[in-house]
Amino acid sequence: MKLLIKIFISLAMLTLAVRLVDLNELKHSLLSIPLPTLAMVVVIFFFGQLLSSYKWWILARSGSIEAPWLLAAKAYFLGMAVNCFGFGTVGGDLARALVLGRKSKKKATALASVFADRVHGMTVLAAIGVVSIAFVGRQHIGREYLVLLPACITAVVAAWYFGPRFALAALPKGGALHKHMEQIAQVFPRDPATVTYISLISLVFHLLQIGLHQVMAAGFGIQIPWAVLLVTIPVINILSSLPISWNGLGVRENGYLFFLAPQFVAREHAIAFGAMWLLAMAISSAIGALVLVLSKDLTWKAQSGRVMRELFNERLSS
Numbered sequence: 001m002k003l004l005i006k007i008f009i010s011l012a013m014l015t016l017a018v019r020l021v022d023l024n025e026l027k028h029s030l031l032s033i034p035l036p037t038l039a040m041v042v043v044i045f046f047f048g049q050l051l052s053s054y055k056w057w058i059l060a061r062s063g064s065i066e067a068p069w070l071l072a073a074k075a076y077f078l079g080m081a082v083n084c085f086g087f088g089t090v091g092g093d094l095a096r097a098l099v100l101g102r103k104s105k106k107k108a109t110a111l112a113s114v115f116a117d118r119v120h121g122m123t124v125l126a127a128i129g130v131v132s133i134a135f136v137g138r139q140h141i142g143r144e145y146l147v148l149l150p151a152c153i154t155a156v157v158a159a160w161y162f163g164p165r166f167a168l169a170a171l172p173k174g175g176a177l178h179k180h181m182e183q184i185a186q187v188f189p190r191d192p193a194t195v196t197y198i199s200l201i202s203l204v205f206h207l208l209q210i211g212l213h214q215v216m217a218a219g220f221g222i223q224i225p226w227a228v229l230l231v232t233i234p235v236i237n238i239l240s241s242l243p244i245s246w247n248g249l250g251v252r253e254n255g256y257l258f259f260l261a262p263q264f265v266a267r268e269h270a271i272a273f274g275a276m277w278l279l280a281m282a283i284s285s286a287i288g289a290l291v292l293v294l295s296k297d298l299t300w301k302a303q304s305g306r307v308m309r310e311l312f313n314e315r316l317s318s
Helices: 002-018 023-031 035-062 069-085 088-104 107-136 144-169 176-185 192-219 226-241 251-260 267-294 298-317
Strands: none
Touching (some): 002 251, 002 267, 023 267, 035 107, 035 267, 069 267, 088 107, 107 144, 107 176, 107 192, 107 226, 144 176, 192 267, 226 251, 251 267
């Protein structure tokens, strides 16, 4: 039911976006996208996801989940496939957590590592937007974001550093729950070296995604000022990451229209940006499914199969 609601919201928002453009011009824009541009978008997007899987692996290892990066990468891309083709963002995050946690028998810790990965990534993305606004101005971003983004960053950083301590303080020392919470708390590292390292990885990942918009724009023979992209794309990506639509479809296109068109790109190009992004996401996600199908690792196949059945049964029961 939740998936149907998300699809309905995506279709409604996409319809709203399409009604603002000339359909013939949109068709021409989509057909005129150069194949080398499409290929570059897909490759850069895929590399970014590999980088993101590496950061998640570091967080999982902080929680004493001993697993090779290759397993974490396969679980990460399986989660992407579930996100894109199956059960939505929550289902995909649960899938990768269960695959990684089943092997180590630390499912709760693995799930916490996925949550930590998401929260940390969104915080770094918001920080990019705030720092960019401080240096280049807010462009045409509303004043409300000058309050909202810093407030969110402050709240997350405070929760990251002090939340686990409060949770541990509330549990009896020496008990099983206290020991379990100690393990979960470790996936929220607080030592400066680890936090700096994962933040740098996340910074590179998000700058790659922001830079993708220069690649997409170049495919249409236009260039968007970096100052504009550094301020607006973090807001668009945060909004499209919210679990209110299917893979951000509709939300992302309306974001491009609102923040970039028609001052920097034509409305038809803004919709085409969304199409290229969705294609890159779908191809990268399909790799996760393909790895599962073609894998010779029977243990990996069995674990993934059990996780998919659990998610399917849970979806049917809900």
